Structure formats: C-alpha cells, structure tokens
Amino acid sequence: MPFSRADFGADFYWGAAAAAYQTEGAWQQQGKGPSIWDDFTRRKGAIRRNEHARVAADFYNRYEEDLDLAQGLGLTDFRCSVAWPRVLPEGTGAVNRRGLDxxxxxxxxxxxxxxxxxxxxxxxxxxxxxxxxxxxxxxSIVGWFSDYVQLVARRLGDRVPHWAVLNEPMVFVGAGHLLGVHAPGRRHLGAFLAAAHHATLAQAEGARALRAGLPEPAQIGTTFSCSYLTPYRPGHASDEAATRRADALLNRFFVEPTLGLGYPVAELPALRWLLDRYQKPGDEQRMKFDFDFWGVQNYTREVVRFSPWLPLQWATLVPAKLRKVPYTDMGWEVYPESLYHMLKQFAAYPNAPRLIVTESGSAFPDQCQGRRVADPARRAFLQAALGQVLRARRAGVDVAGYFPWSLTDNFEWAEGYGPRFGLIHIDYETQQRTVKDSGRWYQAFLNGTPAEAPQAPL
Structure with missing residues (x-):
C-alpha cells in the first residue's frame, strides 16, 4: 500500500545520524586528547585491515559541506555526538576551549x-x-560523566532541543568489556558487570544533570540497541528459554532500571553477583529517570539457540549465513520487520516515553558509476523500514522520528571502512562526497513522492 511523508504527521522528525569518532577525524587537532578507540586501533589485528579513524570522513574540517548536503536532502534534524576527549582531554579538569568552540x-x-x-x-x-x-x-565514572555533561549543557543548552545521554550502552559495555572486540578490548565478566552497572547509573545521573541545566523545552533521552529475537527451534523448551534470557540481556537490561523495575534478575540469575558486589544502597532509586524519549536503534533480528558454553545467558545467536537468509555486509539478516516488533516491545512498558528511531540502516556494496552511486538494496531497506515505522504508528505506538544510520559513510568500528551505511558516499582517498541513489530516494520521499514498501524479500 503506498504511503507518503504526510502519513507520519507534521511533527515527525526526519533526520540522519552520525558519531564523532566515526566521522570527525582530526584526532590530534586543536587540543583534543586521545580516546580508548585511538588506543584500540593501534593494536595489530583489532581492526580489519588495521585501519584507523585519524582522518575518517574529515567531518571536523568538512562539517559545513556535509550539513549543506543534509539540508539538500530535506532533513529536519541531524543527530551527532560530542567527543568527550575533545572538550576534556584528560576526561576531567582543564577544558579545551577550542574543542567546545x-x-x-x-x-x-x-x-x-x-x-x-x-x-x-x-x-x-x-x-x-x-x-x-x-x-x-x-x-567514579558516574561523577566524571556528570561533570562532563554539565559542561557541555552549559555551553550548548540554549540552542540544542534534543539530547541523548548514552549511545547503546549494551554494545559499548558488552563488546568492550566482555567480548573484547571493541575498545577498551577487555574480556572479563567482572569488568562487564561493573561497567554495566556504572553505565546504568551514569545514564540516569547524566540525565539529571541535563534536567538541572537545560531550559524547560529541552527533550532528554537515551538510546538502546535492540534486536527482535526468535528461537531457532520454535516450541523447543531450551531454545525458548534461551531466547528469553537473551532478550533480558540484549533488550531489557538498560531499559527496565530507568523505569524502576531493576535488572531482569529472574531471567538472568547470574546478575545477583552484580547486585551483591557492585550495587550499593540507594542505587536502584538512582537508576530511575523519567526520560522524555527513548532512542530505538535496530538493524536486524537475531535467532537464538541454547548453548551450554556461554555463561550468563546460555544462548548463542545463529548467523544469518548459516540460516541461508539474505544478509548485509555486517552479516546481519535483512529483516526490516524487526523494527516494528521492537517499537511495539518498548511501547508496551507502562509509562514508556515517546520513541524515536535514532538508528536504522544497512550496509551493502555500492556500485560507483562516475558521479552516481547505485545502492538498490540499501534503498529498498530504507523504504521497507519506513513502512515498518508507519505500521507501528498505525498500531498506536508513539514513535516520533526516524534517523537513518548514517548520513555519510564512516569508520565502522572494528570493521574499519569496509561496510558502508551512508546515504552519502565518501571516497576516502579524495574525501569527495556523492549522494547515493538511496539518499536521492529519501530526498524525493521527504519532498512528497509516495513510496510503497517492498513485498518481496530484499
């Protein structure tokens, strides 16, 4: 069934997203301090092809060009991040005024x-x-983070209407402290549980710092990674239980404490170690915050199978390739319906705030033909994802915006520059920007051209 921009309402946020480390480059310019990702990319083998983000998309020097392109696409909003070490090179203490500038x-x-x-x-x-x-x-990072948040809010709070406290805490905590595939590259269950609890506290304390320092209209949110989870063998007791445990860890862990529900210990009894060792009296109250919005960041679904070899959740995710289903350059199943299911799941919480899709996208090979970049699979995914957002809105979900990941191609963490998510192609040798066909489609859609979600698999 055809749909258009008008079906989403006049107040819907139409954006695109980016992140400081993945785009800015300028890693040692104008007083910026090093980050854990600067350190991690120096480890041989940590990043595919041993790539790094010292230049990345050179957004630090080319931001006006990229914003001109964003404006030309017809966007109403732009999501980006502040690099903590650019404004506080030591994390605390002396402020780098040039970074704030x-x-x-x-x-x-x-x-x-x-x-x-x-x-x-x-x-x-x-x-x-x-x-x-x-x-x-x-x-102590809870206090360090709150001080940093206050600093940025004092400088920019008079002009920024929307604030997101953390980006995907389960990813930076889990991949960085348990799996070791992201910075800082640790593989330790105790470090993971400690970092997870401190990030939960910082999520709320940082939000309170914003609430205290921002003018009344400002909207304060935070973002959560999520995947729609289904059992590998539906009806099989062990796979069904593994799916519930994986859901508790991947989709509920950071959400429920903000609502005063605590951690999902019933599904993950191992979390009692976290409570006994790291949680202090009063922490459960400190983890609560009444957010104005949650950022939903969804790319795929995951199929879960019981595994006796993985402590904590006793579950493994079955790769899309092994299941012989279409998948992206990240190895993720092409499954836009996941976005609908996760919007429904988050909206089902009592007292859930408004939802904004702050990341959604796909990495596929681009076909560069002169000044044209053909990316039909990405275009189809974007079209289908928007159809799923509209489906959620029509089902009563209060979802107020959509931000594709990403505005431009960028440094994709441990995957380096291989996977491309951008609506705008970047030639990393010349830094030349080219709007892809998917970006042109998004532009046309925002200008009123109707779309129809694909019926066949992408």
Whole structure:
C-alpha cells in the first residue's frame, strides 16, 4: 500500500545520524586528547585491515559541506555526538576551549540550515586518561560523566532541543568489556558487570544533570540497541528459554532500571553477583529517570539457540549465513520487520516515553558509476523500514522520528571502512562526497513522492 511523508504527521522528525569518532577525524587537532578507540586501533589485528579513524570522513574540517548536503536532502534534524576527549582531554579538569568552540560552531551551522541538532553525549570515545583510572569499571565514572555533561549543557543548552545521554550502552559495555572486540578490548565478566552497572547509573545521573541545566523545552533521552529475537527451534523448551534470557540481556537490561523495575534478575540469575558486589544502597532509586524519549536503534533480528558454553545467558545467536537468509555486509539478516516488533516491545512498558528511531540502516556494496552511486538494496531497506515505522504508528505506538544510520559513510568500528551505511558516499582517498541513489530516494520521499514498501524479500 503506498504511503507518503504526510502519513507520519507534521511533527515527525526526519533526520540522519552520525558519531564523532566515526566521522570527525582530526584526532590530534586543536587540543583534543586521545580516546580508548585511538588506543584500540593501534593494536595489530583489532581492526580489519588495521585501519584507523585519524582522518575518517574529515567531518571536523568538512562539517559545513556535509550539513549543506543534509539540508539538500530535506532533513529536519541531524543527530551527532560530542567527543568527550575533545572538550576534556584528560576526561576531567582543564577544558579545551577550542574543542567546545567546534561544537558551538557545529550547532550554529545546523540551526542556520534549519536542522535541529540532537546531541549524543557519549558515543563510545572515552578519554584514554579515564580508562587508565579504570574507565567504566570504576564507579567514579558516574561523577566524571556528570561533570562532563554539565559542561557541555552549559555551553550548548540554549540552542540544542534534543539530547541523548548514552549511545547503546549494551554494545559499548558488552563488546568492550566482555567480548573484547571493541575498545577498551577487555574480556572479563567482572569488568562487564561493573561497567554495566556504572553505565546504568551514569545514564540516569547524566540525565539529571541535563534536567538541572537545560531550559524547560529541552527533550532528554537515551538510546538502546535492540534486536527482535526468535528461537531457532520454535516450541523447543531450551531454545525458548534461551531466547528469553537473551532478550533480558540484549533488550531489557538498560531499559527496565530507568523505569524502576531493576535488572531482569529472574531471567538472568547470574546478575545477583552484580547486585551483591557492585550495587550499593540507594542505587536502584538512582537508576530511575523519567526520560522524555527513548532512542530505538535496530538493524536486524537475531535467532537464538541454547548453548551450554556461554555463561550468563546460555544462548548463542545463529548467523544469518548459516540460516541461508539474505544478509548485509555486517552479516546481519535483512529483516526490516524487526523494527516494528521492537517499537511495539518498548511501547508496551507502562509509562514508556515517546520513541524515536535514532538508528536504522544497512550496509551493502555500492556500485560507483562516475558521479552516481547505485545502492538498490540499501534503498529498498530504507523504504521497507519506513513502512515498518508507519505500521507501528498505525498500531498506536508513539514513535516520533526516524534517523537513518548514517548520513555519510564512516569508520565502522572494528570493521574499519569496509561496510558502508551512508546515504552519502565518501571516497576516502579524495574525501569527495556523492549522494547515493538511496539518499536521492529519501530526498524525493521527504519532498512528497509516495513510496510503497517492498513485498518481496530484499
């Protein structure tokens, strides 16, 4: 059934997303301090092809060009992040005024182009100096983070309408402290549980710091990674139980404490160790915060099978390739319906706030033909994802915006520059920007051209 921009309502946020470390480059320019990702990319073999983000998309020097392109696409909003070590090179203490000045200029440049900025305060680039003091595994980080948040809010709070406290805490905690595949590269259950609890506290304390320092209209949120989970063998007791455990860890762990529900200990009894060792009296109350919105960040579904070899959740995710279903360059199943299911799941919580899709996207090979970049699979995914958002809205879900990941191609963490998610192609040798066919489709849709969600598999 055809649908158009008008079906989403006049107040829907139409954006695109980016992150400081993945796009800015300028890793040592104008007083910026090193981050844990600067350190991690120096480890041989940590990043595919041993790539790094010292230049990345050079957004630090080319932000006006990229914002011009965003404006040309017809976006109403732009989500980006502040690099903590750019404004506080040591994580605490002396302020790098030139770093703050950059974000001041960036916010003004957005507003000059009628782009409402949404600032994410932590998108994984912890200052190296704080990692040397224990990083997220050190409870003191709750105070360090709150001080940093207050600093940024004082400088930019008069002009930024939307704020996101953390980006996907389960990813930076789990991949960085349990699996070791992201910075800081730790593989330790105790470090994971400590970091997870401190991130939960920081999520709420950072939000309270914003609430205290921002003018009344400001909207305060945080973002959660999520995947729609289904059992590998439906009806099989062990796979069904494994799916519930995986859901508790991957989709519920950081959400439910904000609502005063605590951690999902019933499904994950191993979390009692976290409560006994790291949670202090009063923490359960401190973890609560009445957010104005939650950012839903969904890319795929996962199929779960029982595994006796993986402690904590006793479950494994069955790769899309093994299941012989279509998948992206990240190995993720092409399953836009996952977005609908996760919007429904989050909206089902009593007292759930408004939802915004702050990330959704796909990485597929681009076909560069002169000044044209053909990416039919990405275009089809974007079209289908928007159809799923509209489906959720029509089912009564209060979802208020959609931000594709990402505005431009960028450094994709441990995958380096291989996977491309952008609506805008970047030639990393020349830094030339080219709007892809998917970006042109998004532009046409925002200008009123009707769309129809694909019926066949992508």
């Amino acid at each position: 950059f974000y001041d200029r960036l916010v003004d440049a957005c507003l000059e182009r009628d782009l409402r900025p949404m600032l994410t305060l932590y998108h994984w680039d912890l200052p190296s100096a704080l990692q040397a003091r224990g990083g997220w595994a050190n409870r």
